[in-house]
Each structure stands twice: as structure tokens, then as C-alpha cells.
Amino acid sequence: MKNVGGRAAVAVAESGLAERGLPRDELWALLDEARRDDYAWRDGRVPSLLYYAGEDVLEVAQQAYLRFFSENALSPKAFPSLKRLETEILSIAAGLFHGANAVGNLTSGGTESNLLAVKTARDWARAQRPEVQRPVIVAPRTAHPSFSRGAQYFGLEVVRTPVDADWRADVKALRAAVTDDTVLIVGSAPGYTHGVIDPIPELASIAAERGLPCHVDACVGGFFLPFREQLGRATPPFDFRVPGVTSISADLHKFGYTAKGASIVLYRDAELHRYQPFDFDDWPCARYTVPTLTGTRSGGAVAAAWAVLRYLGAQGYRELAERTLALTEAYVAGINRIPGLSVVGEPPMGCFGYTSDTLDMAAVADGLEDQGYYVGRMAEPPGIHLTITPLLEPFVDRYLQDLAAVAERVAQGRLVDQGREARYG
Numbered sequence: 001m002k003n004v005g006g007r008a009a010v011a012v013a014e015s016g017l018a019e020r021g022l023p024r025d026e027l028w029a030l031l032d033e034a035r036r037d038d039y040a041w042r043d044g045r046v047p048s049l050l051y052y053a054g055e056d057v058l059e060v061a062q063q064a065y066l067r068f069f070s071e072n073a074l075s076p077k078a079f080p081s082l083k084r085l086e087t088e089i090l091s092i093a094a095g096l097f098h099g100a101n102a103v104g105n106l107t108s109g110g111t112e113s114n115l116l117a118v119k120t121a122r123d124w125a126r127a128q129r130p131e132v133q134r135p136v137i138v139a140p141r142t143a144h145p146s147f148s149r150g151a152q153y154f155g156l157e158v159v160r161t162p163v164d165a166d167w168r169a170d171v172k173a174l175r176a177a178v179t180d181d182t183v184l185i186v187g188s189a190p191g192y193t194h195g196v197i198d199p200i201p202e203l204a205s206i207a208a209e210r211g212l213p214c215h216v217d218a219c220v221g222g223f224f225l226p227f228r229e230q231l232g233r234a235t236p237p238f239d240f241r242v243p244g245v246t247s248i249s250a251d252l253h254k255f256g257y258t259a260k261g262a263s264i265v266l267y268r269d270a271e272l273h274r275y276q277p278f279d280f281d282d283w284p285c286a287r288y289t290v291p292t293l294t295g296t297r298s299g300g301a302v303a304a305a306w307a308v309l310r311y312l313g314a315q316g317y318r319e320l321a322e323r324t325l326a327l328t329e330a331y332v333a334g335i336n337r338i339p340g341l342s343v344v345g346e347p348p349m350g351c352f353g354y355t356s357d358t359l360d361m362a363a364v365a366d367g368l369e370d371q372g373y374y375v376g377r378m379a380e381p382p383g384i385h386l387t388i389t390p391l392l393e394p395f396v397d398r399y400l401q402d403l404a405a406v407a408e409r410v411a412q413g414r415l416v417d418q419g420r421e422a423r424y425g
């Protein structure tokens with residue numbers, strides 16, 4: 001039996017579930033054994049994928065999660081507590097994004113939030129643009145794969161448009177791609193790859209002129225950029241203050257620093273949101289109505305998100321944003337000082353890539369991997385992606401030293417591309 005869904009085919013025990021259960025100490029030993037080959041994230045070896053704001057924040061999320069571990073957010077009737085917490089989370093998000101009449105839902109993650117935006121646009125078009133035969137999403141090619149995924153799942157097409165030299169959506173090209181079949185325009189704030197914010201006002205105005213929805217994917221930026229702005233730093237507009245923006249996705253489990261399994265999708269008002277729910281009334285059990293894509297959902301993720309938001313407050317998030325920005329500046333300046341390496345653009349937050357005109361970046365990535373780092377390989381331009389959170393504060397100097405040493409070996413031809421796989425994730 002092979003685990004063919006996994007990245008590497010893992011042999012699974014032939015014998016199925018063992019007859020006898022194991023005592024707890026053996027279980028914990030086996031779990032610790034299972035993570036033996038994981039990268040040492042607490043030692044700063046995973047500069048992406050994890051969002052960490054300190055032991056206290058982690059503990060708040062864990063404690064809150066455990067309190068609602070068994071509750072099922074599928075049923076607001078059984079657990080009005082979770083409905084109340086979700087409503088509070090959404091109203092906090094509506095405040096951050098200046099959506100006075102915003103409505104939305106908590107989801108399991110950015111992918112689900114974006115899939116819902118796609119599904120909602122499709123059903124909006126079915127109702128409001130019945131003449132559209134082949135619904136099309138127009139998105140810069142830097143947009144997250146979840147939009148193409150949603151298009152595949154829900155029977156739409158995506159036209160992915162070019163970006164400028166600075167990796168922001170080329171507004172003219174995007175405008176030219178919009179046709180009578182377009183049902184959704186997407187922009188990112190920022191896109192994950194380069195951390196670059198698309199010209200959201202221009203994209204939203206193209207949508208508004210045509211009476212189309214415009215979704216802003218703020219999955220990685222949504223719980224960072226508002227606090228950056230509150231710190232007085234000039235921050236490109238992306239939220240509901242921008243006319244024409246009709247929905248926003250933002251991940252709580254990224255720079256919201258909560259437990260994985262929490263994101264939001266928020267609509268400017270109820271007008272568009274009403275196309276999101278699924279409602280089915282021909283099941284022998286009962287009428288089945290759910291607003292999101294999942295069924296059973298852990299109450300833990302809801303409680304953890306609520307708890308971390310309330311634990312940190314705006315002041316806590318601003319302080320974390322300030323530290324993260326200072327740390328990002330240290331990484332960016334340090335990388336730019338290494339001969340041959342340069343950060344792509346001027347990232348407004350701790351999510352960016354670096355590249356080289358002279359060095360083989362696949363070889364640099366291999367060299368970092370050999371030093372024990374998990375490396376997020378970037379395809380365009382060839383390079384490496386970093387996500388900076390306070391977890392990395394103690395490790396910035398070591399990373400820069402290790403990177404400089406690896407870059408020097410690549411420059412001298414002592415380290416070459418090993419031909420390793422460069423798939424995301």
C-alpha cells in the first residue's frame with residue numbers, strides 16, 4: 001500500500017490497524033519519531049510556511065483551541081458560542097478593511113476563501129448575466145493558484161494577464177483582457193511570490209465600469225497591511241475604501257498568528273454574499289444549508305482566531321508589525337549586500353523573493369538545503385522566497401552568513417545545481 005497522494009510515496013503498514021492499542025508514552029515517542037525528518041522550524045530553519053509571534057501568542061491559540069476542540073462549527077444552533085465568536089471575528093475584520101456593511105464567513109484557509117469568491121462570482125453571473133456562456137476570471141498571472149483551481153472545480157476559465165517589470169498587474173493588459181464573458185477580476189495585496197501589491201484602485205475601477213465583482217486576495221497581507229498603515233507607513237490601498245472592491249480574502253492563520261484552519265472571506269455587502277451559500281432541500285435527513293465549502297469544522301480554529309485577535313489587540317498587532325518590518329529590512333539589506341543577490345522590488349511586508357543575475361539560484365537553494373534550511377524555490381525570476389515573522393529574529397545573522405557562504409561557493413563554481421525538484425510546498 002502506497003500513499004500516492006503524498007509528495008513522496010510513503011509505504012503504509014500492510015497489516016492495517018493494529019489489534020492492540022498503544023499506551024500514551026509509546027504514542028508520544030512514535031509521534032516524536034515521526035517528525036524526525038522535519039525541518040527544525042524552532043531553530044529558524046523554515047523561513048516560510050509558519051507564522052509565529054512568540055510563545056505567549058502560541059499558547060493563547062493552543063489553549064483557546066483546546067477549549068473548543070470538540071465543538072463543531074457546522075452547527076451554529078448547537079453552538080451559538082461559535083457563531084458569536086465568528087461574528088466578532090468578522091466584525092473585527094470589517095473594521096480593519098473599512099467595510100461598514102461587510103458580510104462574510106470564517107473559512108478553513110485562504111484557498112477556501114478564494115474558492116468561495118470564485119463560486120460566488122459564478123453564481124452571481126448565472127443570476128445577473130445569464131447571457132454569459134463561458135464565465136471567465138481575469139487575473140494577473142501572479143494571482144494564487146486557488147483561482148485557477150476554483151475555475152477548474154466550478155467550471156469557469158481564467159485569463160491570466162501579464163505583469164509589469166515590477167511584478168504588479170499590467171493594468172492596460174488586464175483591461176484589454178476583460179470581455180463580455182468576464183465575471184470576476186482579481187488582484188492581490190500582496191501576491192505571495194514577490195510580496196508586491198497590485199494596483200487595486202485601477203483594477204477595481206475596471207470592474208466597476210463594467211459592473212463586475214472585484215476580489216482582492218489579501219490572504220497574506222490582510223492582517224498585516226492595516227497595522228503597517230496604522231504605523232504611519234505609506235501603504236497602497238486595497239480594502240473596501242477602494243471603490244469597486246467587492247470582496248476580500250484574508251488569512252488569520254498567516255499574519256493573524258492564529259492556529260492553522262482560519263481565514264475570512266468578506267463581501268462589501270449582502271448583495272453579492274447571497275450567492276455564496278449552498279442550500280439543498282432533498283436529503284432524507286433534513287434541509288442542508290452551509291455558507292462555506294466545508295462541512296464539519298473545528299470549533300478550535302474559531303476560538304483560537306478569536307482569542308489571538310483579542311489577546312493582541314490593535315496595539316499588539318502594530319508592535320508585531322513594527323518588529324516584522326524592522327526584521328524584514330534587516331533581511332532585505334543583508335541579502336542585497338551579498339554579491340550577486342538582490343531582493344525583487346521593495347517589499348512592503350515580510351513576504352518576498354530574492355534572485356540573481358549572475359548566480360545559479362537552484363545551486364544556491366541546494367546549498368541552503370544542505371545547511372538544514374527548508375527552501376521555498378521561486379520560479380520567476382529564479383530565486384528563493386522568504387516569509388519573515390518574529391520567529392526569525394534570533395536567526396537573521398546566521399541566515400545571512402550561511403547565505404553569503406553558499407553564494408560565494410556558487411560564484412566560485414564549487415557548488416552546482418543538483419537538479420532537485422522545485423515544486424511549491
Ligand SMILES: *Cc1c(COP(=O)(O)O)cnc(C)c1O
Pocket residue numbers: 108109110111112114144146188190191192217218219220251263
Ligand atoms: C497563502 C495564500 C493563499 C492560500 O492560502 P492557504 O491558507 O494556504 O489555503 C492564497 N493567496 C495568497 C496571496 C496567499 O499568500
